[in-house]
Amino acid sequence: MANSTPPLIQVSNLTKHFGGLPALDRVSLTAARGQVTALIGPNGAGKTTLINCLTGVLSPDRGEILFDGRDLSGLPPHEITRLGIARTFQNLRLFPRLSVLDNVLTGLTIQAGSSMLEALLRTPGLRHRERRLRLTALEALDTFGLVDKADLPAGTLPYGDKKRVEMARAFVSNPVLTLLDEPVAGLNSEETGQIAALIRQMRLYGKSMILVEHDMDLVMSVSDHVVVLDGGKRIAAGPPEEVRRNPLVLEAYLGRMSVTA
Ligand SMILES: Nc1ncnc2c1ncn2[C@@H]1O[C@H](COP(=O)(O)OP(=O)(O)OP(=O)(O)O)[C@@H](O)[C@H]1O
Ligand SMILES: [Mg+2]
Structure with a gap:
């Protein structure tokens, strides 16, 4: 590789493995800075x-994950978050009774670093910090078209x-890397277009993302690099145009479709 970083x-x-069955089988991949890497x-x-595994929720049986050259093995999820890896969930994980603003604020609490004593005494320092955090959360809501909600x-x-x-x-926490697990699943084409625009906007801001998606139009339109898994194995990796023509990839998808059709 020409680049030394x-x-x-x-x-x-x-x-x-889960109960002897491999969910991931000797998978190797890279994701570059400032790019959208799709995982399909x-x-x-x-x-x-x-x-x-990337977020520390699961410990791999074998293999290595380096984030900016640093080995993540053994780190608990909150430390990985602190290093700058954020994620969304395939099945939404919002707090339904909390306001939209408070939900977004939970994405900042790790950075807030206020002690329990400060929280109890509600010191001026903490109140100032709270105002700053609310402002940051409101800015994020504005970017994502939610400020009126x-x-x-x-x-x-x-x-x-x-x-x-x-x-x-x-x-909201200005992460180094954001992992998006099926951000358009269940959305109509207009909503999908909004998410596509937001992913492109985040990329323009220099954000690095790993995008897990089944929507091939979205993957092809926003990704720089595509990695394909099938049955826990990496079967292809490369630029979107190359991957979409790869016979192994076509076979993986068509084979599965004929089973479910
Ligand atoms: N906690 C778990 N316990 C047991 N098996 C699991 C667990 N999580 C995943 N698996 C199994 O591991 C395999 C990979 O699952 P995974 O959820 O990673 O797939 P996926 O590519 O995200 O699929 P989808 O597109 O449906 O979300 C599947 O066979 C699944 O049943
Ligand atoms: Mg999944």
């Missing part, structure tokens, strides 16, 4: 398992808005 993410030979593959390919309970929002609240919460 390490890739933002370097996964080597990652293996994870049929249902059960291991995409979410890989995201869960800041005070509504998140549970009352339409599904498309909830997906954007998840994204706002992931990006």
Whole structure:
């Protein structure tokens, strides 16, 4: 490689079994800084398992994950978050009774670093910090088109808005890398277009992302690099145009479709 700085993410030979069955089987991939790396593959390919290994929710059986050259193995999720990796969830994980603003604020609490004593005494320093955090959260809501819904309970929002609240919460802490697990699943084409525009906007801001998606139009239109998993194995990787023509990839998708059709 001509570039001497390490890739933002370097996964080597990652293996994870569930009850003897491999969900990930010696998977290697890289994700570059400032780019959108798509992770695609049929249902059960291991995409979410890989995201869960990257965030420390799951410990791989074997293999290595380097983030900016640093080995993540053994680090608990909160430390990985602190290093600057944020995520959204395939199945929404919002607090339905909390306001949209408070949901987004939860994406900032790790950075807030206030002690329990400060919180109890509500010191001026803490109040100042709270104001700053609210402002940051409101800015994120503005970017994601949600500022007029800041005070509504998140549970009352339409599904498309909830997906954007998840994204706002992931990006509010200004992460180095954001992992998006199926951000347009269940959305109509107009809502999908909004998310596509937001992903492009975040990329323009220099954000690095790993995008897990089944929507091929979205993947092809926003990704710089595509990695394909099937049955826990990496079967292809490369630029979107190359991957979409790869016979192994076509076979993985068509084979699966003929089973479910
Ligand atoms: N916690 C778990 N316990 C047991 N098996 C699991 C667990 N999580 C995932 N698996 C299995 O691992 C395999 C990969 O699952 P994973 O959720 O990573 O797939 P995916 O590529 O994200 O699929 P989808 O597109 O449906 O979200 C599947 O066979 C799944 O049943
Ligand atoms: Mg998944």
